[in-house]
Amino acid sequence: MRRRALLLSAMGGAGALVVGWAVMPARSRLGAARLMLDGEGVAALNGWIKVATDGSVILAMPRSEMGQGVHTALPMLAAEELDVPLGSVRIEQAGADAIYGNVAMLVAGLPFHPQEVEADDGYGRVKASRWLVGKVARELGINATGGSSSVADAWDVVRLAAATARARLLGAASLQWRLPVEELSVRDGVVSHPSGKSASYGQLARFAAATPSGTVRLKEHKEFRVIGEPAARIDIPSKVNGSARFGLDVRLPGMRYAVVRLCPMLGGAPGHVDSRAALAMPGIDRIVMLPAYAGSTAGIAIVGKTTWHARQAALAVDVEWQQRPGGGLDTRRIEAGLEAAVRAQSGHVFHERGDVDAAEAAGRQVEAWYRAPYLAHATMEPMNCTAQVRGGKVEIWVPTQVPQMASAIAARIAGVAPEAVTVHVTLLGGGFGRRLEVDYVAQAVRVAMDCGGVPVQLVWPREEDQAHDFYRPMQVALLRGSLDKDGRVSSLRIKSAGDAIQPRWLARALPALSGPLDMPDKTTAEGLFDLPYGFANQKMEHVATRMEVPVGFWRSVGHSHNAFFSESFIDELALAAGQDPVEFRLAQLARLPRFRAVLALAADKSGWGSKALPGRARGVALHESFGTIVAQVAEVSLQGGLPRVHRVTCALDCGTVINPAIVAQQMESSVVFALSAALHGRIDIQAGVVQQGNFPSYPLVKLADAPVVDTWLVASQRPPGGVGEPGVPPLAPAVANALFALTGKRLRSLPLVV
Incomplete structure (x- = not known):
């Protein structure tokens, strides 16, 4: 806490102090060996890695396992750089030191537009801003599992910690054998020399703890043997035999x-x-x-x-x-209040390009209101x-x-x-x-x-859990597009209203930080201000409200509803322009080849352009969130007047893939989670009382109704993006767009009721 107080004091104090701090190198996250307590038969080599005499590796685990596979993915990073089998890596809960803080999660909060990120050469405003925020995040050391950031945050630090430990183990062998370290090699945790000398990590660990690391080198992609390969999740056996402890x-x-x-x-x-x-x-x-x-x-x-x-x-x-x-809360009044805020209040402009007013004055208008309700988390464990x-x-x-x-x-x-x-x-x-x-x-x-x-x-009984959640905010948006005399979209204006999560969460969890950080919240407008499409004139504005319903982060946060607004409306613009939805999007992505590649892959693998089965239709949506681009094509029919999703084709670029099996699992999980919300999810409040009390009134998609999910990966050597949340946002608009193709009825409110 003292470090945070000093940091905030410096940031709000003398300018020279701020500048002096800013130019200092970022604090190392490698950490001292003392942070991992030595036990009998183990030796700590830095703040992340220790090695036991039996050759097993123990990794400090700062992130929580909630089904996303992080207790497998992070050990894979360590196993790769240490050259040990994945089964040799165990985990133990990390301590409270700042090195275990989640830097990537805070850096991801910067409100950059995709075109700015893609155009940045690595030395511009994007990189400078990320470096500075990362520096602040290292000082704060906030340990949180969220924002699909666990692997992204660990990518550098865990690999570096493991590579440093490997270098110390090699150095120990070099000193003991009096042989050049360059002549030594490692395979499955055994250091060897062409002369026949060899020793396991377990035999070298104690000596390595007192040996300098020397030269540390991270592997190149072409050297990976663990990263990129499907591996069984470490947590599954205990969950199957009942020994896992929730x-x-x-x-x-x-x-x-x-x-x-x-x-x-x-x-x-x-x-x-x-x-x-x-x-x-x-x-x-x-x-x-x-x-x-x-x-x-x-x-x-x-x-x-x-x-x-x-x-x-x-x-x-x-x-x-x-x-x-203040009297009982009521969702009907709240929704009316949000619409009034859009009509009458000015908000924070998150993105503006060109002259939207002039384009609207000269063009034909397409306009629509979109709405999303409060949603509960409905975790299986209350x-x-x-x-x-x-x-x-x-x-x-x-x-x-x-x-x-x-x-x-x-x-x-x-x-x-x-x-x-x-x-x-x-x-x-x-x-x-x-x-x-x-x-x-x-x-x-x-x-x-x-x-x-x-x-x-x-x-908490289930009924209390449902009735006293921190809900995904209700949000409304007015979207307006203009078409010029040639039928081309010339402008896009979006204005939305809804409660800001970040300042309310900070006030609850970190009261000392809530005041300095109560500012425009990116999560309110993500998925609206950061659209990848190249319309010449754009303006995205959000009115942050305080409707007094407790709100919190919900899987994919603002993207979860804003993608429904934006990607449904993109289909409306494609229709107005007389173009195929996929071709319309591709034409607006000329400067973003990664987005084009993901969309083209989803279209190809789904059979887009071919005739769907009788009684079915396809809908498409493309969205980027948490560093990952996802395109989904949903194949939908009506059964008994209700939507039925048969298949979802999912293509994504999530950077370097650690474990393709986990990526596929997370896309399947995201689709089912998002489909439950799209077809059933809503929280209604009357006189302050939540009306949905348990799963019968807040249903989830059952196994018999779950679609087939096909996952296709775009190869990449970029740093990893998230996979736990990015599959959620495109699902609702893909289904809504398919329902329009099937029925001719445009659904602009969630949940989707035909």
């Missing part, structure tokens, strides 16, 4: 269980509470009042012998719930946290995407120093951005404080 699997001696019951009205609070009947029930210990922690709604928790005992007792508590001071508070120390076991923030709020609630908190990150039964929040951690610590040192597992 948050709800934590069991500790003497543990008690707590269940929350929050005020049904968002932002409300409990008034009079009569808990006599509940406390008289078998197996019940106590009731704990829960304030509105970290953006949550206030409520109560009941502690008992089992989750079932606590759940039944929580329902038996008689509470007079009080509405929020919110939970196990906490123990005793002897001035706090220990928590939690499925979280932000262990540092979980630690910070635990310390704040318990009134202890940050170093008195120990965090154990379990596997996550789904994250999707919901576990970037720490409200449930605060609640668990508060309950544990009342339990006399006994560990307590706090669980």
Whole structure:
């Protein structure tokens, strides 16, 4: 925290100090060996890598595994540079040092347009800005799993750490054998010399810990033996045999269980509470009042012998719930308010090129309103946290995407120093951005404080999880295109309105940083201001609102709804111009060959241009997010008047592919996740109460309704982009465009109702 305070002070203080700091080299992320505690039979070689006497490699793991495969992908990077089999690499949870912070996630927040990024020669404004923000991110050291950034962030640092460890191990052999290091080679963790001398990493580890690294060289792409090859996920066996430990699997001696019951009205609070009947029930210990922690709604928790005992007792508590001071929230009024904001308020202009006003005055107009509702995360594992508070120390076991923030709020609630908190990150039964929040951690610590040192597992029932989420914001947009006298699109104007996530999240999770960083939020306009198409005149503007519904990051964030707006409207412009949707897009991508290649691949593999099966139609969408370009073609029919998606052809350029099998899995996951939202997802609020209480009223796509997903990769040697989220945004517009081709009806609101 001291480093952050000094940094912010410098940034807001004397100009000379800021300039002096800015020209200093970026802080190294390699880290000292002391950051990885030595144990019996292991030797730490830097802050990321240690080697055991049996030759196995232990990698510090700063990122949370929530199904995206990061616990396999990062060990693959280490295995590649160390020249060891993937099965030789184990992981252990990283500590809290700044070297484990997610630099790539913060750098990705810079609002650059794709054409500017593609045109940048590597030494211009884009690179300079990324370098400076990366420097700030290294100082802040915020450890978070999000933004599809885990592999992108690890690409340089984990490979460098492994290559440095390899160099030290080779150096140790060179010194012991008194042979030139250039004559040594490594294969499967064994260092050898043509003379016949050889030693395993395990035999060299202790000596290597005291050996300088010498020359460190990262492998070139042509040398890769692990990266780029399909590999079985490391986490799958334990998930199959049941030994994997998620948050709800934590069991500790003497543990008690707590269940929350929050005020049904968002932002409300409990008034009079009569808990006599509940406390008289078998197996019940106590009731704990829960304030509105970290953006949550206030409520109560009941502690008992089992989750079932606590759940039944929580329902038996008689509470007079009080509405929020500002009155009950209502989604119908919120939507009307957003439309009014678009019509009447000026917003932040994220992108402007040419003269849109002049083009509109001289051309024919195509105009449409698009709308997207609030959405819940609906993770399979509901919110939970196990906490123990005793002897001035706090220990928590939690499925979280932000262990540092979980630690910070635990310390704040318990009134202890940050170093008195120990965090154990379990596997996550789904994250999707919901576990970037720490409200449930605060609640668990508060309950544990009342339990006399006994560990307590706090669980949210599914209904509470659904009714008290941090939702994807509702958003509306007005899109207008102009066509000149020759029928060519001459301008594109987009104006949208919706709540900004970033400042609200910072206020909840990092209150000290919320003020300085409350500025235009890129996530509100991503997928609108950064379209790749080369229309001569463009203007993209967003009105940031505060509708008081708790909002948070949702898988692919603003791209998730903005891609639906933009890519559906691009089809409308293609129709107005009398062109095929694929050909229309290709013509506007003349300066962006990577985008053209992805779109052309998807069109080719889907059979675009050929006749679809009877009763079916195809729709296309192209979108870039999190450093990855994705094109999807959806093949759709109507069955019983309802949309049925049979096949989705997905092409993508995600830079260097670490594990093609995981990429394919993530595209399949994204398609099913996005299809659930496109066909069913909406959160309605009346008088402050969320109307969707569980999966029957918030359905997900079932296995029988899931489409076939074909994934095709464009070869690339660029640094890796994300794969966990980029497959989500194109799905809804591809399906909507297919439904238009099938029915002639343009659907401009989500979910898609024919």
